[in-house]
Each structure stands twice: as C-alpha cells, then as structure tokens.
Amino acid sequence: MIQLPSSWTVEVPGSPDVPGETKPRRHYLEADQPIQGCPTEAQSGYEVFLRGVKMSGDQPYLGNRPMNAGVAGPYVWETYNQVHARIKNLGSGFTKRGLVANDAVGLFSVNRPEWVIAEQASFTISAVTVPLYDTLGIEAIDYIMNQVEVKTVVATQDKAKILLGMKDKLSTLALLVIMDGCDAEFIAACKEKGIEAVSIADLEKEGSENPATGTLATKDTLATICYTSGTTGTPKGVMLSHENLMSFCAASQAGIAKGAVYNYTKNDVYISYLPLAHVFERAIQVCLTYVGARLGFYQGDTLKLLDDVAELKPTIFASVPRLFNRIYDKVMQGVKAKGGLAAMLFNKAFAAKKAGLANGQITHFLWDSLVFGKVRARLGGRVRVMLTGAAPISADVMDFLRICFSAHVHEGYGQTETSAGAAVTDIRDISTGHIGAPCPSGEIKLVDVPSMNYTSLDKPHPRGEICVRGNNVFKGYYKSPEKTAEVLDKDGWCHTGDVGMWDAQGHLVIIDRVKNIFKLAQGEYIAPEKIEMVYQKHELVGQTFVYGDSLQACLVAIVVPDEDTFKRWAVQQGLPEKSIPELCAEDATRKAVLKALAEFGKAEGLKGFENVKDVFLEPKPFTPDNGLMTPTFKLKRHEAKIKYQSQIDAMYAAIGSA
Known part of the structure; x- marks a missing residue:
C-alpha cells in the first residue's frame, strides 16, 4: 500500500498572516523549492521544440490522416527533423515578408500540423501568435483582428474565406498564408481586396532560398495573446509570455521527478482534438514536444473522433468532463440494457477494482482482460493516462475512468490567465471530489467573499476565492488596464472568480463561483x-x-x-x-x-x-x-x-x- 502524506499541501514557510485570507499553500513536496517557470533545457517555446528534436530527431512528431475519396487513410507522419526544416523555412519566409519581433501572426484553423509549424515559425522571430476561432462569432474576430492590428494570418482556405468576406472591416489585414493550398481563383479574389494570398508550401520554399533569420524569443518575450471566449461580453486578450506557456511543462517535470506526475516519454502518443486556440491543449503539447513524443491530429470532425482514436491508439488522452460523462453514460447504459449475467459480471468486476483503488491499484489480472477490454478499446486500447480539465468532473466518473481503462487520471484546474495549470491531482492520490494541490509553477491562497459568507476562518475548513500567484500567471489583458486591475492585483495574485476550500487532507476543492450565483x-x-x-x-x-x-x-x-x-x-x-x-x-x-x-x-x-x-x-x-x-x-x-x-x-x- 502506498504511503500517503497526511496533507497534500503546506503553508508557504515565512508567509505573513493577512486578515481576510488564508496563508498561501503549495504541494507538500514543493514548499521550499523554487517556483517552476522554464523547464531545464528551454528558455522559449522554440527551445522546447529544439529539445524535442534532440530527443527524437528522425522519429515521428506530427501526424495526420490524408483523405482519399472522402475517406481518411492511415496516419502519415513528419519527423522532428522534417518539421524543424519546415519551421526554419517558414520563419525565414515571415522575415522576408517583413515580419519582425512583436508583430502579430493570426492562426485560424482546426487542429492540424501546420498550426503547430506556424506558431513555432513565429517563435523563431519573436512574433506573437493570436489564435482565432469562428465559434467566437464574426463580431469577436472583427474585434480581435482590429485590437491587435493583425497583418498576417495563417489559415486554412475555408477560414481565410471568412476573413476575405470581412475585409472591409479588417483594415490591417495584408497577408493570408494558406495551410491547405490556394488556387489562382482565390489568389485573385484576395488581390481584388488588397490582400496577398500565398500557400504555406510556397512561403516555406521562398524562405529556404537565401534564408533570413529574425530575433529569437526569450522567456520574457510575449508569446501569444489568447482571447478568452468567456460566457458574457467582449473577449479579453490574455497576454502570455514564453515562460507562462512553458510553466506547466516545468511543473510536470518537477512532479515526475518526485513521483507525483505520470512519467510521459518520447514513446507516448497523443490525439490532438481539443482546440489549439485554447491554452489547455497548447500546454499539453508543450509538455509532449519537450520529451519528443508523437502528436496525431484528428480529422477535424468530433463526430469522427473515436474513429481517429481507434486508428491512432493513443497512450495519453485529454478531454473535458462532457466527453468523459458521455463515455460513462454509454457504458453504464449498455450494462443496464444487457442485464442478466453480463451485468452481474460487470458489477462484480467493477466493485473488485473499486476496492483496489483504496490501495492505489488501477489494474487487475483477471477483470481487465475478461470484462474491461471492450471498454478500453473505445479509446484504442493503449491509454495509460488521462487528463481532464475545463470544468468539474464527478467522483463517479473519475472512479469509472480508473477502473474501466486501468489508467492514471490527472484532474487539472486552471484558466487561460493561469496558463492552464493552477492545480492538479497527484498521481498517487486516488481520492476524488477535489482538484489536488497547486502546481509547482505557483501557489494558491483563499480570500474572503463576505457577500457569500465564505471566509478563511470558516470551520471545519477555510473557504474563499481562489487566488493564484507564480510563473503561470498572465501578464495582463491586452490594451485593457482596467480589466487587468480587476483580476490581477498589485502583489501579482490572479483572482480567479472561483470559490474554493482546503479540505482535511489539504486538497483544493471548488465549491462555488463568485459570479455564477x-x-x-x-x-x-x-x-x-x-x-x-x-x-x-x-x-x-x-x-x-x-x-x-x-x-x-x-x-x-x-x-x-x-x-x-x-x-x-x-x-x-x-x-x-x-x-x-x-x-x-x-x-x-x-x-x-x-x-x-x-x-x-x-x-x-x-x-x-x-x-x-x-x-x-x-x-x-x-x-x-x-x-x-x-x-x-x-x-x-x-x-x-x-x-x-x-x-x-x-x-x-x-x-x-x-
């Protein structure tokens, strides 16, 4: 049986008593360690990629499924070295087109290899990426493009056509780089509107001829302006530095060293379908690129996701509770519908494995193959670790994932403003109903919310608004000092708007929302x-x-x-x-x-x-x-x-x- 600590968090040594708030807390193994920012061998997002090249040069990196007569074929891969050449060439092409440090590069497509290549090419010249997504709505794209004064957008042709149709509102747009190629008709249509259109392949070719280099980013360089869709109002541009983007990677590496995080390696395979426009997916990809792992992209249609998963057979699967809930419902409904001996056997196996969770066991020599094999096959049969975030997940579903998939499950908590990672569950801790301890990239305190009767003096457990400080906390909202001041205080604490509680074992538990009541x-x-x-x-x-x-x-x-x-x-x-x-x-x-x-x-x-x-x-x-x-x-x-x-x-x- 695993020996677990009595408390998963400890108060930060030397922190003062401040009325109306708890003392800051950190993971019990990190209290006296430096707050993580950059991983050991990287000081920028591009150096993260170079570390991946060092680990896996001629091994596969980015994979997709080419379409043949409307049917997706097997995954086709580009190696780290091949992608490296494309990134350098595209970065050179950007430089030849006049892009310099701090210029904005829009990225507009569903997840695909060219999205990653375009972002890394931007990093080679210290350009700032601005992800766009049409689910924000046309008005929001108009707002973002004009606020940041985006001149260059790398997009698929279908997304580029949206921008072309909006050109009268987009006064700064001058160059469209098309990920999936563009024909003469589209190039001519763009020219009529005063926009140059070029395929990404042609721009890479231009860049390879007499290569030009730009200014390389550092950890303090602005990496991206990631607009949050929010649930109301105008989107806000969250400014994240390269260190912000890498902080989750550095934190996970620190956790691996102490046995608190699943030890992902160059041998792992990941299915990319969560939107790259959001920081959760990008933080995961930074982690996996750093160790030289494989990233396989879905077809772009979530209805065909399980077909892509069956083909790829990932070892790491990240999702939001909504999808995990659906899997849980389908399996449990199937068991109920079968009834009889099949249901009795499933329930017996489930109960046996649930009892084993108390001892930290997620596998069983008999039940895994006899009962749960078909369930595991839904995600390709090789998933060893799952990540869930973006919203709370129920204890029943967490137990279900560990039992039926024999997988380690990390539940994470964070926001765009905390670079995705603010807190995460420890891999050795199989208890449920909480979000673990602060990531090693930051620390957390709770601040009183008098209007809701939540205070740091509440018994038996202190409660209050969750506030985060560390290298994971954003630099502010773009061109919006007033909104920044509402969230980021003078001492560097990000006020999340979520209400939390420290439980008896030192876990952070989300119990409410300051505004959504x-x-x-x-x-x-x-x-x-x-x-x-x-x-x-x-x-x-x-x-x-x-x-x-x-x-x-x-x-x-x-x-x-x-x-x-x-x-x-x-x-x-x-x-x-x-x-x-x-x-x-x-x-x-x-x-x-x-x-x-x-x-x-x-x-x-x-x-x-x-x-x-x-x-x-x-x-x-x-x-x-x-x-x-x-x-x-x-x-x-x-x-x-x-x-x-x-x-x-x-x-x-x-x-x-x-």
Missing part, C-alpha cells in the same frame, strides 16, 4: 452549476441549463434529453412512440421528466429549493456552433437566458397559476 426571492443563494452537475448524471439528461429569477422563489430548467436513452425511456413510461422533437413537445413527457428529475435530485441530496419546479425540453443540443457554449463546452448563461427567455417566462407563469 444568484439569490431567489426568499433569500436562498443558488449555485446553478452544482445543480446542473447533479441532473447531468441522470441517464435521461444530455445537457441542462438551470435558471432562477431573483423575483421568483423557485428554479426552472432547459433540458436537452440524451438521444440514446430518451426514446427507450419514453416507451417504458407508456408515452407514444414518436421522434425526439415530437416527444419534447408533449406535455405528458415534460411532466414525466420533471418527476424523474425531482426524485433523482432528492436522492442526490439537493435541497428542496434547489430542485427545479418546471422544465422545458429542448431537442437540439447546446453547441459552440449555435452560440450556447464556449469552444471548451462551458455553457454561455447570458446567451442561454436570452434564447430561452420566452420559455422561462412561460414556466414561471405556469408555476404561478398552479
């Missing part, structure tokens, strides 16, 4: 995300949006049914056999769903005022494409409220007249 008419405070997490564990629920009007005494919800279970459940309830949209429109269906959720919520410990009193059934999922979710699958509450205002009003009217 509201008060009902009778004075009860509501944290909707907590309630949504409960409901989304129910087999009927795919997604949900819980809302409470401050002039009302109860909650209502918009519920998107789980399409795989909803129709079968409806038949069991004696409801008519109809399509999902037709079922959603039936009042009898709505009442049956409301009854099921009320019973489930009560069983899960929701208080009476936390259980919704009415629901509207929405057959169409919330997605980034329809503007109801951010690209990292966080619900946009403001937009959801606007879209469903008439349904919300109707539900409250019905409750009032009942």
Whole structure:
C-alpha cells in the first residue's frame, strides 16, 4: 500500500498572516523549492521544440490522416527533423515578408500540423501568435483582428474565406498564408481586396532560398495573446509570455521527478482534438514536444473522433468532463440494457477494482482482460493516462475512468490567465471530489467573499476565492488596464472568480463561483452549476441549463434529453412512440421528466429549493456552433437566458397559476 502524506499541501514557510485570507499553500513536496517557470533545457517555446528534436530527431512528431475519396487513410507522419526544416523555412519566409519581433501572426484553423509549424515559425522571430476561432462569432474576430492590428494570418482556405468576406472591416489585414493550398481563383479574389494570398508550401520554399533569420524569443518575450471566449461580453486578450506557456511543462517535470506526475516519454502518443486556440491543449503539447513524443491530429470532425482514436491508439488522452460523462453514460447504459449475467459480471468486476483503488491499484489480472477490454478499446486500447480539465468532473466518473481503462487520471484546474495549470491531482492520490494541490509553477491562497459568507476562518475548513500567484500567471489583458486591475492585483495574485476550500487532507476543492450565483426571492443563494452537475448524471439528461429569477422563489430548467436513452425511456413510461422533437413537445413527457428529475435530485441530496419546479425540453443540443457554449463546452448563461427567455417566462407563469 502506498504511503500517503497526511496533507497534500503546506503553508508557504515565512508567509505573513493577512486578515481576510488564508496563508498561501503549495504541494507538500514543493514548499521550499523554487517556483517552476522554464523547464531545464528551454528558455522559449522554440527551445522546447529544439529539445524535442534532440530527443527524437528522425522519429515521428506530427501526424495526420490524408483523405482519399472522402475517406481518411492511415496516419502519415513528419519527423522532428522534417518539421524543424519546415519551421526554419517558414520563419525565414515571415522575415522576408517583413515580419519582425512583436508583430502579430493570426492562426485560424482546426487542429492540424501546420498550426503547430506556424506558431513555432513565429517563435523563431519573436512574433506573437493570436489564435482565432469562428465559434467566437464574426463580431469577436472583427474585434480581435482590429485590437491587435493583425497583418498576417495563417489559415486554412475555408477560414481565410471568412476573413476575405470581412475585409472591409479588417483594415490591417495584408497577408493570408494558406495551410491547405490556394488556387489562382482565390489568389485573385484576395488581390481584388488588397490582400496577398500565398500557400504555406510556397512561403516555406521562398524562405529556404537565401534564408533570413529574425530575433529569437526569450522567456520574457510575449508569446501569444489568447482571447478568452468567456460566457458574457467582449473577449479579453490574455497576454502570455514564453515562460507562462512553458510553466506547466516545468511543473510536470518537477512532479515526475518526485513521483507525483505520470512519467510521459518520447514513446507516448497523443490525439490532438481539443482546440489549439485554447491554452489547455497548447500546454499539453508543450509538455509532449519537450520529451519528443508523437502528436496525431484528428480529422477535424468530433463526430469522427473515436474513429481517429481507434486508428491512432493513443497512450495519453485529454478531454473535458462532457466527453468523459458521455463515455460513462454509454457504458453504464449498455450494462443496464444487457442485464442478466453480463451485468452481474460487470458489477462484480467493477466493485473488485473499486476496492483496489483504496490501495492505489488501477489494474487487475483477471477483470481487465475478461470484462474491461471492450471498454478500453473505445479509446484504442493503449491509454495509460488521462487528463481532464475545463470544468468539474464527478467522483463517479473519475472512479469509472480508473477502473474501466486501468489508467492514471490527472484532474487539472486552471484558466487561460493561469496558463492552464493552477492545480492538479497527484498521481498517487486516488481520492476524488477535489482538484489536488497547486502546481509547482505557483501557489494558491483563499480570500474572503463576505457577500457569500465564505471566509478563511470558516470551520471545519477555510473557504474563499481562489487566488493564484507564480510563473503561470498572465501578464495582463491586452490594451485593457482596467480589466487587468480587476483580476490581477498589485502583489501579482490572479483572482480567479472561483470559490474554493482546503479540505482535511489539504486538497483544493471548488465549491462555488463568485459570479455564477444568484439569490431567489426568499433569500436562498443558488449555485446553478452544482445543480446542473447533479441532473447531468441522470441517464435521461444530455445537457441542462438551470435558471432562477431573483423575483421568483423557485428554479426552472432547459433540458436537452440524451438521444440514446430518451426514446427507450419514453416507451417504458407508456408515452407514444414518436421522434425526439415530437416527444419534447408533449406535455405528458415534460411532466414525466420533471418527476424523474425531482426524485433523482432528492436522492442526490439537493435541497428542496434547489430542485427545479418546471422544465422545458429542448431537442437540439447546446453547441459552440449555435452560440450556447464556449469552444471548451462551458455553457454561455447570458446567451442561454436570452434564447430561452420566452420559455422561462412561460414556466414561471405556469408555476404561478398552479
């Protein structure tokens, strides 16, 4: 049995007592160590790549699946050395086109090898990358391009056409570098608008002829302006230095040395599908590039992701809870549907492995092959470690992943403003319901939130807003000192807006959100995300949006049914056999769903005022494409409220007249 510490965090030695906040805390193995910033052999993002070249020169680095008659073929790989040549040539091409240090380079595509190559080429000349993504909306792209005065964008042709259509608003745009090639017609269309268009292959070729070099970045050079989509308002440009981008890599290397982090190596394979426009995916890729590992890219369609995974057979899989929840639901529903001996065997195996988790065991000599092999095959059969972040994940799902995939699972916590990594679970700690300890790249304290009755003196555990300080904390919001001052204080603490608690074992636990709460008419405070997490564990629920009007005494919800279970459940309830949209429109269906959720919520410990009193059934999922979710699958509450205002009003009217 693994000997675990009594507390996973300790107070930073010598830190003063400050009224209204806890003392800063760090991982118990890092209290007297320097805060990590740059990994040992790299002082910039480009040097991270050079270290990967040193580790794996002629070994595969970036892989994709070429299409043949609309069908994706096997993965085709470029080696570290081949990619290195492309990066140098493209960087030279940038220099020949007049790009210099601190110029902005827009990156606009789904994940693909050229995205990585273009960013690294930018780093060779100290240019600043500005990721773009159309799920932000045209207005946001307009805002970003003009705020940063982007002259050069590297994009796929479909994304370039969006920019071309917006040219009248984009006064600074002068050069489009097309990742997937451009034909004479497109080049001519760009020329008419005063834009030069060139394929990335042609620009690399130009760069290879009489190579030109620019200024290499240092750890303090601005690396990227990463715009956060947020859930409301105008996007904010988070300025991250090269050290910020590397801090998660340095922290993980420190954790590996102490046995706290999974020891990833050049032999690992990773599937890249989480948006590269977001810092979580980029932080992971920095870590894996540093050790010379392989990065295989998905086709660009999340509906075909599992096909790509089956082909690639990754050893490392990162995702957001939404996908892990779906896998969990599908497996558990399948077991329930089979019933009989198969279900009995699965449940026996699951219970045996869950008991083993208490001793730190994630494998079993019998059950792994006999029962869980088919589950593991869903992710290619070779996954050894999983990472989850961007939103809380339930304890049930965390246990499920460890049991069914025999994988180590790291849950991380952070924001764009903390370079993705603020806290992470220790690989030796198989307890659930928390987000571990601060990453070695920073430290964390809790600050009182009097309006919500959270204080550092609370018993039995101190509570307050989570604040982060260290080499992972951003430099500020671009051209926005007022917004910067709201989040980044004079002592370098980033105020996250999340409410946390230090538990009895020194874990950090997220318990609330400073802004995402509201008060009902009778004075009860509501944290909707907590309630949504409960409901989304129910087999009927795919997604949900819980809302409470401050002039009302109860909650209502918009519920998107789980399409795989909803129709079968409806038949069991004696409801008519109809399509999902037709079922959603039936009042009898709505009442049956409301009854099921009320019973489930009560069983899960929701208080009476936390259980919704009415629901509207929405057959169409919330997605980034329809503007109801951010690209990292966080619900946009403001937009959801606007879209469903008439349904919300109707539900409250019905409750009032009942």
